[in-house]
Amino acid sequence: MSEEILVNVTPMETRAALVGHGVTQEIQIERAASRGMLGNIYVGKVVRVLPGTQSAFVDIGAQRNGFIHVSDIQGATGSGHEGRDREPVDIRDAVHEGKKLIVQVTREPLGNKGARLTTQLSLSTRYLVLMPQTGHIGISRLIDDAPERERLQQVLSQSLAAEDMSTIGGFILRTAAQGAGTEELRADLRFLKRLWESVSRRGKAATKVRLLYGDLPLQLRIVRDLARPSVERILVDSQESFLALQTFCEDYIPEVAGLLEHYHGDRPLFDLHAVEDEIQRALARRVELRSGGYLVIDQTEAMTTIDVNTGSYVGQDQLEETLLQTNLEAASVLARQLRLRNLGGIIVVDFIDMQDQRHRQQLHHALETAMQRDPAPSRITGVSELGLIQMTRKRSRESLAHTLCEECPACQGRGIQKSAQSVCYDIMRQIMRDARASDRDTLMVLAAQVVVDRLLQEEADNVSNLEGFIGKTISFRAQPGYSQEHFDIVLL
Secondary structure (H helix, E strand, O other): OOEEEEEEEOOOEEEEEEEEOOEEEEEEEEEOOEOOOOOOEEEEEEEEEEOOOOEEEEEOOOOOOEEEEHHHOOOOOOOOOOOOOOOOOOHHHHOOOOOEEEEEEEEOOEOOEOOEEEOOOOEEOOOEEEEOOOOOEEEOOOOOOHHHHHHHHHHHHHHHHHOOOOOOOEEEEOHHHOOOOHHHHHHHHHHHHHHHHHHHHHHHHOOOOEEEEOOOOHHHHHHHHHOOOOEEEEEEOOHHHHHHHHHHHHHHOOOOHHHEEEOOOOOOHHHHOOHHHHHHHHOOOEEEOOOOOEEEEEEOOOOEEEEEEOOOOOOOOOHHHHHHHHHHHHHHHHHHHHHHHOOOEEEEEEOOOOOOHHHHHHHHHHHHHHHOOOOOOEEEOOOOOOOEEEEEEOOOOOOHHHHHOOOOOOOOOOOOOOOHHHHHHHHHHHHHHHHHHOOOOEEEEEEOHHHHHHHHOOOHHHHHHHHHHHOOEEEEEEOOOOOOOOEEEEEO
């Protein structure tokens, strides 16, 4: 797939997009006022131990304390490859209140939850991930060529011996390492060694909560992580960021430096490549399919649900074939939407039910194939009898909707509000309560214009009957700033 990386930089925020064949595949946003914490390493202090959940809260100097589970504490379970099967110890045997911990953020604060932490540290470069506390050597699952995997493992082993780094820790060869030679890997090894020695030294000397290592800013991080052989160019619309990227690439990713281009056109970069339109569509519930079908995506606190509908698609002569084609198209589209919207956690997809078991297996395979292009790890179950597929996708940062949007003050995040008719009846019931508790002769209702209009028109007979029932006069006044559900009753 031919791909491009677009970087839009303003004083307020930095936005990066991965575009493949003219279609936006991934969007990341980092705001100057709220830099992300993912990958940062801190000296933290345990402030509370929770034996019931085998976890602890750790002060890392952020607005909310971070959260660490016993399984993420080095030595508590024998971390990594060697300790995979060991039983975890009690959290109270691993940490205590006031204990100093060197921790790394593995998941950004989400909603009202603090950052997820681990003591199993890792440091990344272009080709490698260093895990100082383990001895395991792994290779990215996206490198599926067996001879290349064997070659990379051999080159890394030789490079470790040559740099006298065999005991420094474990390593993971990243997807970008495919085709990398000995010199590239050795350069990354030397950099990681210097970086880890610096972090380790400052961590040992620290006596209070502090940041030890901050991950790269978005414009550098996106190039480090996403610049792969399929990327043909990297467009940057800021001269300052372009020069910083040039320096960074020449020092650490020389093979990528030639792909950098400074965009200085009159039309905004994201407008030119239709990324702005894609961002707006990614905030909508409904996603149209080319066949005429559509998806409905609902993100909740507990999970994300996706409903697949045929819509106007009539397709094949055979009903089963029509359903299969809609489901297959939906599988491809939803895989892109999950990555684009950065939806993670538990995801339940309600595909259109198919009776043919072969078609169900075909759908499951198609979804797995589509998700392989997503760098975020995922796990997919088979199609249930009800046509549901349950899956999980690793979530390390806020979704696009949570980054760009906030809870609606009118509906408090429900996504719905009471009808004007329902609010009218709420008002009438409240009037009856207030009338019994007061000897005033007149009540004034303050409400939204649409509610007042209904009270004076469709509900006029009910209002008249209510006045007769309570023996008081009721007047109404529209308040421009009131939401549909908001009303006040004033006793005059």
